[in-house]
Amino acid sequence: MRFKLFSILTLLPLTMSAATIQKSDFGKTADGAAVALYTIKNGKGMEAKIITYGGAIVSLKTPDRTGAMGDIVLGYDTLAEYAAGKSYFGALIGRYGNRIAHGKFTLDGKAYSVPVNNGENALHGGIRGFDKRVWTARELPDGALELTYKSKDGEEGYPGNLAATVTYTLTDANTLRIHYIATTDKPTVLNLTNHSYFNLKGAGDGDILGHLVTLNADEYLPVDAGLIPTGELRLVDGTPFDFRHGRTPGERISQPDQQLKLGNGYDHNWILNRPEMGPGMLSLAARVEETGVSGRIMEVYTDQPGIQFYTGNFLDGTDKGKGGKVYNQHAGFCVETQHYPDSPNKPSFPSTILRPGQKYDTTTEFRFSAK
Numbered sequence: 001m002r003f004k005l006f007s008i009l010t011l012l013p014l015t016m017s018a019a020t021i022q023k024s025d026f027g028k029t030a031d032g033a034a035v036a037l038y039t040i041k042n043g044k045g046m047e048a049k050i051i052t053y054g055g056a057i058v059s060l061k062t063p064d065r066t067g068a069m070g071d072i073v074l075g076y077d078t079l080a081e082y083a084a085g086k087s088y089f090g091a092l093i094g095r096y097g098n099r100i101a102h103g104k105f106t107l108d109g110k111a112y113s114v115p116v117n118n119g120e121n122a123l124h125g126g127i128r129g130f131d132k133r134v135w136t137a138r139e140l141p142d143g144a145l146e147l148t149y150k151s152k153d154g155e156e157g158y159p160g161n162l163a164a165t166v167t168y169t170l171t172d173a174n175t176l177r178i179h180y181i182a183t184t185d186k187p188t189v190l191n192l193t194n195h196s197y198f199n200l201k202g203a204g205d206g207d208i209l210g211h212l213v214t215l216n217a218d219e220y221l222p223v224d225a226g227l228i229p230t231g232e233l234r235l236v237d238g239t240p241f242d243f244r245h246g247r248t249p250g251e252r253i254s255q256p257d258q259q260l261k262l263g264n265g266y267d268h269n270w271i272l273n274r275p276e277m278g279p280g281m282l283s284l285a286a287r288v289e290e291t292g293v294s295g296r297i298m299e300v301y302t303d304q305p306g307i308q309f310y311t312g313n314f315l316d317g318t319d320k321g322k323g324g325k326v327y328n329q330h331a332g333f334c335v336e337t338q339h340y341p342d343s344p345n346k347p348s349f350p351s352t353i354l355r356p357g358q359k360y361d362t363t364t365e366f367r368f369s370a371k
């Protein structure tokens with residue numbers, strides 16, 4: 001299986017987009033900034049709606065096995081709910097996706113403190129991370145949406161003026177591509193991702209415990225009680241973390257496994273198996289299939305070294321989603337392609353340091369089909 005997955009490589013610009021893009025209003029933030037909603041449609045009827053607040057994907061319509069379109073991402077109806085929300089529905093995450101232990105790290109001998117917002121630790125870029133900022137939008141000729149955010153030196157405790165550009169492209173192959181670019185004027189740490197919660201049956205339609213999940217990873221990172229990786233790389237073989245051959249999360253999520261208890265379910269970073277790759281080459285990280293009502297399949301391709309597979313363990317029904325639907329525990333799953341959590345404090349993990357003159361450049365694709 002691993003060998004088969006390895007052979008599925010792709011060069012980036014293979015699938016061209018012929019999408020259309022339209023802009024409308026999505027209201028104003030509490031401090032008066034206008035937020036726009038962009039609707040991108042491809043030639044096959046697939047549609048993505050993205051707001052400039054947090055660069056969040058607020059709706060994603062893909063075909064089921066009968067060709068019927070359904071919205072498969074969790075989200076809210078209004079800007080005020082996105083602003084108040086604590087679940088990061090659909091949002092771009094930065095500067096540092098996932099956790100930094102105790103909100104502290106040292107870079108080039110200098111100690112930095114970033115706000116602690118998740119128990120003792122820093123999560124997803126701070127109190128007001130990239131998910132709570134208004135991005136500047138530009139429509140590209142191929143119907144793609146380019147979003148730019150300039151994060152100031154010292155914002156949320158991170159050093160350096162950082163310029164981030166994220167481009168969302170919808171291709172006629174029913175692929176949603178997210179391309180992240182960033183530069184800095186001082187050394188900093190960076191780990192950008194997107195925090196969409198998917199339910200391939202349709203947002204708000206029950207839980208995702210029966211989805212068939214394949215993760216192309218022989219190892220994962222065990223965590224401590226604060227969900228910080230211990231530093232150990234553990235083989236998935238013989239554990240409930242083995243998703244190499246397609247298993248449903250529901251099958252083993254309640255097993256008496258210490259790591260499942262700590263995560264309150266699956267909330268861990270898997271280390272992706274990756275072949276030797278050249279620039280701009282992606283490989284299959286995850287495949288999720290809803291074999292029941294919809295037949296929808298989502299494949300995740302990335303050039304990132306890790307993926308956080310999170311089964312919506314902390315959703316508890318207090319979030320009312322689009323159309324008033326209640327999101328209970330496991331109403332959605334996230335597949336956050338990323339560098340490993342707490343890398344700034346783990347010299348043995350691949351580096352997340354970005355220096356002046358370097359270009360952060362990474363791509364993730366979500367490819368949709370149905371059978």
Ligand code: BGC
Binds near residue numbers: 087267268308314336
């Ligand atoms: C984290 C979870 C967290 C969720 C929402 C995920 O990326 O791993 O622990 O609850 O984001 O904040």
